[in-house]
Amino acid sequence: MEKVQQSINIYPCPTAKPKPGQQSLGFGVHFTDRMFLMDYSAEQGWHDPRIVPYEPLQLDPASMVFHYGQSVFEGLKAYRTDDNKVFLFRPDKNAERMNRSCDRLNIPRIDESLFVEAVQTIVRLEANWIPVGNGASLYIRPFIIATEAALGVRASNRYLFAIILSPAGAYFGEGLKPVRIFVDDHYVRAVRGGTGHAKTPGNYAATLKAQTEAKERQHCSQVLWLDGIERTYIEEVGSMNVFFKINGEVLTPELNGSILEGITRNSVIRLLKQWGIPVTERKIAIDEIVRAAENGGLEESFGTGTAAVISPIGGLFWNGNDIPVNQGNVGSCSQKLYDTLTGIQYGRLQDEWGWTVEC
């Protein structure tokens, strides 16, 4: 890991954009006044960490990111508590995962403490952008792109690490709302030996077509991905990890190299264990879920991720058939997990885990 000794330079930010109203926040469409940047060159390593006005990046058209996709990213949120503190949720885990993604994409590692410090510093500077209101937050998007201008297929010698911030409305406007999921056995998101466990743009690029088709053809809001080898075992749902509660036991696919190691996933598993609910990480065949739905054992199902926290699944569409889950209602386990995680994130519940970090 590169050790950065320099402190973060904070440049003046002369203009302040008008802030969007609470009702028009949406997700990832408004951006704050500043961004964090840091450069890497083979000669200097990671250097010149700085916070500058948010403005277009000027990139040579031959920058490798446009051609060979060498790039990784992260996603986390800053939450404003009722007593006006600003919390991050497990940002050290994002830093660790970004470095694991860097390893797979052949990108030089960053200093993890600098990652957290950079997030804290820019969030403090942009604190007046953090929206107030239940479920609202400041979405934080760190990312690294290869910037060397060259067309040979090889790892770049230059990179840019950036952090941008976007005020985000509640993912679910009026309480949790179960979604309908298309089980896809045609398109594949990732396979063992590939990049599925890394947070890299190519994994997401591979899913867009399937997502569009699932929406247009079956009015499904997300795709449930099966493994690329046997097209049998459940991997992820949309860009979330997925859980099923069957006869009192919670199941989630094991980390097999093609699934993203979700931070919400990890937090959910730990909460469930604390509550005495058995959780098993293992291979789960889609047929097992279908059988459990048929015989009444499938109690609930949900996706987990930073954006939605918990996204209840109300039904699956698989092989031409609709498979309702919990009669399309929000399950009690989903609701309790959502309430607990957001309770900790917004400082309404005691954080006995040490998951929150103040900015």
Next chain:
Amino acid sequence: MEKVQQSINIYPCPTAKPKPGQQSLGFGVHFTDRMFLMDYSAEQGWHDPRIVPYEPLQLDPASMVFHYGQSVFEGLKAYRTDDNKVFLFRPDKNAERMNRSCDRLNIPRIDESLFVEAVQTIVRLEANWIPVGNGASLYIRPFIIATEAALGVRASNRYLFAIILSPAGAYFGEGLKPVRIFVDDHYVRAVRGGTGHAKTPGNYAATLKAQTEAKERQHCSQVLWLDGIERTYIEEVGSMNVFFKINGEVLTPELNGSILEGITRNSVIRLLKQWGIPVTERKIAIDEIVRAAENGGLEESFGTGTAAVISPIGGLFWNGNDIPVNQGNVGSCSQKLYDTLTGIQYGRLQDEWGWTVEC
């Protein structure tokens, strides 16, 4: 397909960069004075095709290409003939393939005749950048990137199509030189149902780590990829298609959805058939190649692609063992294919196929 009625606007290009010397051309490191650009918006479709000075792209840091990798590209070359004409090689095939890549990546198709016209127009304008000399050429890189500034995971509503040009030296300076190949059964490039058949940056991002390790650990210049399902069947070599000649028959992996449909691959198959050499496209297990090498049936092997045209393989490193191919020499079939294809490309041989297009 979007029909573009507008003609290409050609903007003044006041400055001319110094041109690199013949010996320092390299591949993809120098870029010419101009580039082609065209925009897409959901409202206007593809619009404003133009040729402008080569300069940095100004892109919002939230541009979707940086986050979800929605992007495709192509690669082709312009060749200067002995009598000073400029030839392209099957550019219509690049246009067709780019649209197939667009389909997979959920990017709106471009007008294929405009693609070819844009390539011809900018190459004509930059003709004094086409290097002279055996094997030298002007490398042409068309690419499309998603430019909408938004972080929701979905297809972009805005795109930029660009063409940049780079003078390239001969891939092999002093005649064909066989390369040593690392057969990889750990990393996977692509799998059926994924994006392997599309020319999209994420496929290349997935290969960089393996390529770096193959170089550092075994001094192999490329990786031979096995299928992602059984890790048994041969897919590609580096970013080229691969061929094996065994007991007089030429074998190449069939197009199975995870292999790129190479234009050089197609041309090689057609030439071999014309010459009466049997060619079979089918699944090829790595064990079959090892056995053929052991019993003396493996006559030669080579990769095919736009950059190298024909890249002879002198040996494989597999399972800890070195497997020599043709005693590390260039095979007669490889040499004849190279001489014929480059002969057509540089106008030294009659083009009975109609493969060359004058600029």
